[in-house]
Amino acid sequence: MSKPQPELPDSQRAEFGRRLHEIRRNRGWTLHNMAEASGLAVSTISKVERGLMSLTYDRMLQLARGIGVDMTEFFSSEGSSFQPGEFAVAPKGTFERAETRNYVYEMLFPQIRNKAMVPMMGSLKAHDLMDFDDFVRHPGQEFLLVLEGAVTVFAEGKAPVVLRAGDSAYFDSSRGHLYASAGATDARILVVCTEAETTDPRDDPRA
Amino acid sequence: MSKPQPELPDSQRAEFGRRLHEIRRNRGWTLHNMAEASGLAVSTISKVERGLMSLTYDRMLQLARGIGVDMTEFFSSEGSSFQPGEFAVAPKGTFERAETRNYVYEMLFPQIRNKAMVPMMGSLKAHDLMDFDDFVRHPGQEFLLVLEGAVTVFAEGKAPVVLRAGDSAYFDSSRGHLYASAGATDARILVVCTEAETTDPRDDPRA
DNA sequence: GGACAATTTTTCCGATACGAAAATGAGATT
DNA sequence: AATCTCATTTTCGTATCGGAAAAATTGTCC
Numbered sequence: 001m002s003k004p005q006p007e008l009p010d011s012q013r014a015e016f017g018r019r020l021h022e023i024r025r026n027r028g029w030t031l032h033n034m035a036e037a038s039g040l041a042v043s044t045i046s047k048v049e050r051g052l053m054s055l056t057y058d059r060m061l062q063l064a065r066g067i068g069v070d071m072t073e074f075f076s077s078e079g080s081s082f083q084p085g086e087f088a089v090a091p092k093g094t095f096e097r098a099e100t101r102n103y104v105y106e107m108l109f110p111q112i113r114n115k116a117m118v119p120m121m122g123s124l125k126a127h128d129l130m131d132f133d134d135f136v137r138h139p140g141q142e143f144l145l146v147l148e149g150a151v152t153v154f155a156e157g158k159a160p161v162v163l164r165a166g167d168s169a170y171f172d173s174s175r176g177h178l179y180a181s182a183g184a185t186d187a188r189i190l191v192v193c194t195e196a197e198t199t200d201p202r203d204d205p206r207a
Numbered sequence: 208m209s210k211p212q213p214e215l216p217d218s219q220r221a222e223f224g225r226r227l228h229e230i231r232r233n234r235g236w237t238l239h240n241m242a243e244a245s246g247l248a249v250s251t252i253s254k255v256e257r258g259l260m261s262l263t264y265d266r267m268l269q270l271a272r273g274i275g276v277d278m279t280e281f282f283s284s285e286g287s288s289f290q291p292g293e294f295a296v297a298p299k300g301t302f303e304r305a306e307t308r309n310y311v312y313e314m315l316f317p318q319i320r321n322k323a324m325v326p327m328m329g330s331l332k333a334h335d336l337m338d339f340d341d342f343v344r345h346p347g348q349e350f351l352l353v354l355e356g357a358v359t360v361f362a363e364g365k366a367p368v369v370l371r372a373g374d375s376a377y378f379d380s381s382r383g384h385l386y387a388s389a390g391a392t393d394a395r396i397l398v399v400c401t402e403a404e405t406t407d408p409r410d411d412p413r414a
Numbered sequence: 415g416g417a418c419a420a421t422t423t424t425t426c427c428g429a430t431a432c433g434a435a436a437a438t439g440a441g442a443t444t
Numbered sequence: 445a446a447t448c449t450c451a452t453t454t455t456c457g458t459a460t461c462g463g464a465a466a467a468a469t470t471g472t473c474c
Contacts, residue, residue, distance in 0.1 A: 237420080237421060237422085238421070238422065238423095239420090239421075239422095249421090249422080249423095250422090250423075250424080250425095253421095253422060253423060253424095254423085254424095257423090263430085263431075
């Protein structure tokens with residue numbers, strides 16, 4: 001509150017206020033109704049709606065809970081390339097190749113930035129030697145489906161587990177993990193990661 | 208700032224701080240690094256991490272942008288049953304059956320509540336008549352992979368598209384959509400939805 | 415141990431958030 | 445016209461935010 005907050009364009013704060021005003025208008029509520037529901041002062045809500053004031057986190061939570069709105073609605077991704085109504089199709093073989101030390105994998109839908117999920121496919125060569133010194137970690141959650149062959153899943157602190165076609169795994173991807181073919185033939189996998197950061201989907205979330 | 212903010216349990220503010228601290232720790236950053244990246248003062252970040260201070264909306268946006276984190280990461284479902292370090296395996300055939308008007312599908316990992324992703328498999332009977340009066344919609348994003356057979360994907364406002372084994376689609380699931388087998392044989396699909404709300408994973412996200 | 419650098423926390427102060435109350439504006443009624 | 449009600453905005457006092465600098469703590473090296 002000392003350094004002038006116009007460090008940030010007022011357009012952000014004003015946008016927040018517009019959303020709030022829209023929510024209220026859609027409901028046909030008065031400022032008083034909002035105040036009652038949220039426990040915030042009438043004047044506070046008025047000022048926020050007009051972008052004259054910026055709420056603290058505490059008060060934002062209080063407001064969101066009070067009026068029954070999910071907090072994330074106030075922070076919808078800006079600059080996100082995933083568009084409302086987005087619909088994309090990737091025929092088999094449509095991917096962008098990406099390589100890490102351990103894998104070569106096929107990013108699906110690389111043109112869609114900032115997706116909530118990052119799907120990719122990969123082949124695990126039979127007999128490949130994995131670099132076990134270096135478990136892979138990244139924030140978020142990961143779903144693995146074995147499409148073909150057999151895969152050994154190494155998860156830090158866990159005994160290795162072998163999955164075959166149709167088997168799947170779901171885990172916290174910040175836990176060190178590594179995949180390897182477990183059979184005499186190459187294995188084929190699908191991996192879907194939650195995108196923990198607003199990174200370029202072509203960046204390796206699995207380095 | 209006049210009415211004491213402890214109107215709201217400090218646990219919320221403290222939780223926000225913990226997440227911020229965790230992000231920093233995972234990166235191996237100092238407070239100074241965070242400060243440089245975000246333009247906030249070192250002391251501010253320290254206080255926020257320890258729950259001693261609550262940021263305003265403006266500053267939260269500034270922080271999130273500066274450190275390259277999507278704001279919604281700070282509001283991920285609380286009371287989530289997905290545990291840090293979680294690791295679960297589902298052998299083929301391990302699922303919970305769920306039925307809607309149009310589909311019978313197999314929820315994977317139903318025991319894990321509040322996952323960021325909801326993976327499920329399904330079979331689409333050949334020659335089944337779909338109820339086209341009623342597109343399916345639910346908030347969030349959806350990834351579809353055709354495992355076997357051919358599938359017609361109907362997306363509201365779009366021409367139907369036929370996908371075959373290995374083809375995939377990624378789209379905004381709030382857009383009306385519907386799947387149907389497109390071949391003489393049954394089709395097999397994998398669908399992964401983002402879980403837009405803290406709902407029971409056994410609840411139908413696709414009714 | 416001491417010296418030093420790096421990191422974090424504390425202090426202090428100006429600016430802003432926030433609420434209660436007053437003022438204003440608009441519409442309805444007499 | 446005046447009066448009343450309701451909704452919104454403005455005012456003003458207090459608490460807290462937020463930053464710069466100082467102090468404290470931690471880590472490393474000799």
